[in-house]
Amino acid sequence: MEIATLVKEARQGSTAAQKCLFDQLSDKMLVLCRRYVKSREDAEEILLDGFYKFFKNLDSFHYEGEPAFYAWLKRIMINECLMFLRKKNIFNMVVETAAEEMALEEDALNYLSAAEIFGLVVQLPVGYRTVFNLYAIEGMTHGEIAALMGISEGTSKSQLSKARSLLQKMLLQKGTDYDKRKAK
Amino acid sequence: MTNEKQNEVDHWVNKLTGLDALPEATSGKDILWQHLHERLQQKPRRKKTIWYWAAACLLPVIVLPLLLNKRATNTITKGNVKQTQNSAPALVISKKQPPAISLTAKNKTTVVPRAKKNIHYKYTASIPKPAYPLTPVIEPGATAAIMPVPLPDAAVAIIAATPAKKKLPVVHINELGKQEQENAPFASHSQQSSFQIKLFNQDNYAGTPLPENNTATDMLKIKIPLKN
Numbered sequence: 001m002e003i004a005t006l007v008k009e010a011r012q013g014s015t016a017a018q019k020c021l022f023d024q025l026s027d028k029m030l031v032l033c034r035r036y037v038k039s040r041e042d043a044e045e046i047l048l049d050g051f052y053k054f055f056k057n058l059d060s061f062h063y064e065g066e067p068a069f070y071a072w073l074k075r076i077m078i079n080e081c082l083m084f085l086r087k088k089n090i091f092n093m094v095v096e097t098a099a100e101e102m103a104l105e106e107d108a109l110n111y112l113s114a115a116e117i118f119g120l121v122v123q124l125p126v127g128y129r130t131v132f133n134l135y136a137i138e139g140m141t142h143g144e145i146a147a148l149m150g151i152s153e154g155t156s157k158s159q160l161s162k163a164r165s166l167l168q169k170m171l172l173q174k175g176t177d178y179d180k181r182k183a184k
Numbered sequence: 185m186t187n188e189k190q191n192e193v194d195h196w197v198n199k200l201t202g203l204d205a206l207p208e209a210t211s212g213k214d215i216l217w218q219h220l221h222e223r224l225q226q227k228p229r230r231k232k233t234i235w236y237w238a239a240a241c242l243l244p245v246i247v248l249p250l251l252l253n254k255r256a257t258n259t260i261t262k263g264n265v266k267q268t269q270n271s272a273p274a275l276v277i278s279k280k281q282p283p284a285i286s287l288t289a290k291n292k293t294t295v296v297p298r299a300k301k302n303i304h305y306k307y308t309a310s311i312p313k314p315a316y317p318l319t320p321v322i323e324p325g326a327t328a329a330i331m332p333v334p335l336p337d338a339a340v341a342i343i344a345a346t347p348a349k350k351k352l353p354v355v356h357i358n359e360l361g362k363q364e365q366e367n368a369p370f371a372s373h374s375q376q377s378s379f380q381i382k383l384f385n386q387d388n389y390a391g392t393p394l395p396e397n398n399t400a401t402d403m404l405k406i407k408i409p410l411k412n
Contacts, residue, residue, distance in 0.1 A: 113199070
């Protein structure tokens with residue numbers, strides 16, 4: 001069934017349509033939540049909160065195509081994740097301007113599989129991970145990130161550079177595998 | 185540049201976002217759906233609404249006596265308030281009103297001596313009583329607002345007392361006789377009076393008067409000789 005019809009029926013209160021939507025989207029959204037939150041249980045809780053808000057606010061959403069629909073749902077989930085992290089007082093980060101500069105060879109990440117990249121990102125500390133997710137994956141600017149997280153732009157930049165340098169270190173540790181793949 | 189990179193199929197971001205399921209084991213979808221369904225079916229709690237209703241019922245019970253008390257106090261104090269209040273509003277005057285102050289000069293011919301002592305002002309300023317009340321009344325058709333500024337009496341007197349200064353030609357006292365001789369038969373009364381002013385303004389009179397000619401026109405010349 002198409003997303004558009006499912007959304008229409010779910011808006012009318014059809015539980016079947018709601019379940020169909022949940023089945024189709026929950027896996028992807030759980031991956032997204034898991035990128036922000038380390039614990040699986042927490043990620044599942046956030047997922048439920050996000051879907052609850054999604055179904056409750058479906059009336060106010062005007063369906064204009066699948067990309068917009070996915071973007072809206074993703075935004076709900078990201079906001080839920082950030083709210084969760086904020087509740088845990090994780091964003092009390094100190095501005096560290098003298099961030100260790102170590103450029104990340106992003107090409108090196110291209111040789112890794114999705115699961116491997118996911119594993120690396122999840123290993124990052126919470127602050128680094130959040131900024132890295134928002135900047136490198138969601139494509140937000142430092143200003144937007146700063147506003148969302150309640151931190152300064154400088155902090156966001158320093159967190160990103162630290163995240164990159166840490167990822168680079170992790171890649172270097174995986175150096176032998178990476179070299180082998182590059183040779184292929 | 186980054187967009188171009190992200191458009192590549194092998195770009196790591198696309199790989200990551202394209203990940204459909206977690207590599208690790210998760211609790212089943214059905215269990216999660218059950219939790220969500222329960223939450224969706226739950227009706228919003230009525231406890232809060234009950235408290236709101238209770239508050240709404242109590243509000244008039246508390247507020248009404250207070251309002252009634254206030255009204256009672258208002259009726260008592262109303263009489264006093266009426267006495268002190270001005271019925272007229274603060275400003276806005278009609279177009280056809282007379283100017284705030286009009287000065288009328290009764291005597292134009294004045295002699296203002298230069299000496300600081302014993303200044304006699306002959307200009308008089310009469311300030312008519314305004315036809316309108318000092319606290320003006322609003323007229324619906326009024327477009328411009330003119331604010332009358334009632335001046336204090338002293339200020340009006342000062343304004344009235346300063347006459348227009350005339351520049352008089354400086355004439356030597358020796359020339360006065362000739363001039364007078366020349367002009368005497370033709371001099372009008374006004375010219376004579378101006379001659380007197382000139383003399384007064386010069387402050388040249390000193391010493392004792394000499395009775396040379398005792399005619400009416402030569403009086404000043406005789407009585408006030410130059411100091412030189």
